Amino acid sequence: MTIAASVSEASGPSRQQELLTSAKAHLLANYKQPPLALTRGQGCRVWDVAGREYLDLCAGIAVLIAGHSHPTLVSAIADQAGRLMHTSNLFYTDRGAEFAEALTRRTGYPRAFFCNSGTEALEALLKLARRFHYENGAPERTKLISTINGFHGRTMGALSLTGQPKYHDGLRPLVGDVEQVAYGDLDAMRAVIDERTAAVIIEPIQAEGGIIVASDEYLLGLQKLCHERGALLMFDEVQTGYGRTGRFLAREWSGVQPDAVALAKGIGGGFPLGAMVLSERLSGGLPPGSHGTTFGGNPLACAAGLAVLRIVDEEHLVERAEKLGAFAAARLRGMCEDPLVKAHVVDVRGRGLLLGVMLADHVDPLATLAKVRDAGLLLSIAGGRVLRMTPPLVVTESELEEGIELLTRVLRDPPRVAFKAA
Ligand SMILES: *Cc1c(COP(=O)(O)O)cnc(C)c1O
Numbered sequence: 001m002t003i004a005a006s007v008s009e010a011s012g013p014s015r016q017q018e019l020l021t022s023a024k025a026h027l028l029a030n031y032k033q034p035p036l037a038l039t040r041g042q043g044c045r046v047w048d049v050a051g052r053e054y055l056d057l058c059a060g061i062a063v064l065i066a067g068h069s070h071p072t073l074v075s076a077i078a079d080q081a082g083r084l085m086h087t088s089n090l091f092y093t094d095r096g097a098e099f100a101e102a103l104t105r106r107t108g109y110p111r112a113f114f115c116n117s118g119t120e121a122l123e124a125l126l127k128l129a130r131r132f133h134y135e136n137g138a139p140e141r142t143k144l145i146s147t148i149n150g151f152h153g154r155t156m157g158a159l160s161l162t163g164q165p166k167y168h169d170g171l172r173p174l175v176g177d178v179e180q181v182a183y184g185d186l187d188a189m190r191a192v193i194d195e196r197t198a199a200v201i202i203e204p205i206q207a208e209g210g211i212i213v214a215s216d217e218y219l220l221g222l223q224k225l226c227h228e229r230g231a232l233l234m235f236d237e238v239q240t241g242y243g244r245t246g247r248f249l250a251r252e253w254s255g256v257q258p259d260a261v262a263l264a265k266g267i268g269g270g271f272p273l274g275a276m277v278l279s280e281r282l283s284g285g286l287p288p289g290s291h292g293t294t295f296g297g298n299p300l301a302c303a304a305g306l307a308v309l310r311i312v313d314e315e316h317l318v319e320r321a322e323k324l325g326a327f328a329a330a331r332l333r334g335m336c337e338d339p340l341v342k343a344h345v346v347d348v349r350g351r352g353l354l355l356g357v358m359l360a361d362h363v364d365p366l367a368t369l370a371k372v373r374d375a376g377l378l379l380s381i382a383g384g385r386v387l388r389m390t391p392p393l394v395v396t397e398s399e400l401e402e403g404i405e406l407l408t409r410v411l412r413d414p415p416r417v418a419f420k421a422a
Pocket residue numbers: 117118119120122151152153154203207208236237238239240264265
């Protein structure tokens with residue numbers, strides 16, 4: 001007897017219910033997912049199997065920079081899938097060479113390494129940091145410094161850099177010789193960067209941590225400290241990169257030039273893809289045999305990456321992120337002037353189209369997120385109590401207005417934290 005995997009075009013509330021029951025029975029229960037199954041997307045809209053439409057200002061956590069189903073990206077992936085999907089890194093490919101050239105030109109970094117996700121890009125940074133010094137006669141430089149409340153991914157190396165103990169629970173021991181210091185505190189960095197430090201790895205904006213924007217002075221000071229003490233400076237731009245903040249890389253705001261930068265999320269427009277770009281000085285840091293991946297940089301992913309870069313340029317997505325980000329931030333601040341909303345929001349912050357609305361202590365963030373979704377708007381939560389807005393960079397002013405209007409209605413009377421008896 002053979003058991004065929006089935007794909008069904010059936011839809012409607014009862015089909016959705018069947019799928020939810022099946023998903024709950026067969027998927028590992030490591031996520032907290034709401035009771036809906038998405039099936040289709042177009043631009044900034046998605047639909048669930050029951051037929052309900054949502055305005056998607058979450059964009060798969062800052063990933064879908066060209067929106068859902070952008071025709072340029074769709075046809076690039078479809079054409080490449082019918083031509084050459086995978087070769088492994090035993091061989092160069094045309095798309096791989098083209099994308100490396102395009103990405104290095106776009107970022108100003110001369111070399112690129114491709115992988116499949118953000119956490120893999122961080123693993124590459126971590127290994128490059130240690131191996132670079134080993135190759136350069138300083139094998140004692142093994143210490144890695146990251147920041148408290150930072151987020152760098154979930155594999156054991158990237159997790160060890162992640163400065164949020166809740167993600168470490170039950171998984172220790174982590175990778176050794178990693179230290180975390182307070183974000184934004186240059187004196188704390190000064191106290192730990194020494195002659196054994198391989199690298200400082202930091203987000204220019206702590207995104208998962210709650211949209212906390214580092215000052216230019218801090219990042220410039222950190223660059224100076226690293227230079228003086230011979231440590232590498234590496235930026236995790238997995239979330240802030242690719243135009244999200246209104247610059248192609250968020251590092252451009254401060255002018256800091258890290259030795260290497262991790263990219264993922266927006267880079268494939270929804271296709272799994274990650275990258276590390278690095279300066280020429282570091283180009284011998286991972287010699288043949290020291291690092292690699294079977295899937296990373298496959299021609300299908302690189303075709304997606306090339307199409308996304310084309311869309312970024314043709315549709316001026318970086319400039320749009322700056323302009324529309326300023327528009328959305330002003331509207332969100334205006335929302336907080338609403339006398340009913342005021343008491344429930346303590347801060348609006350971010351840069352470009354990476355925006356956060358911090359809720360007051362008495363507001364229940366998860367219940368608020370659910371109520372916003374029931375109103376037809378998809379957002380996400382960062383840092384426990386920040387509603388995060390990371391729309392596709394192709395979003396329009398009227399879509400942002402519509403989303404903020406839906407949000408305003410919910411925040412006039414948001415769900416409260418249940419009273420806990422002592
Ligand atoms: C999302 C994220 C990661 C991890 O990326 P994955 O693709 O989920 O592995 C790492 N760093 C930052 C800053 C991120 O936002």
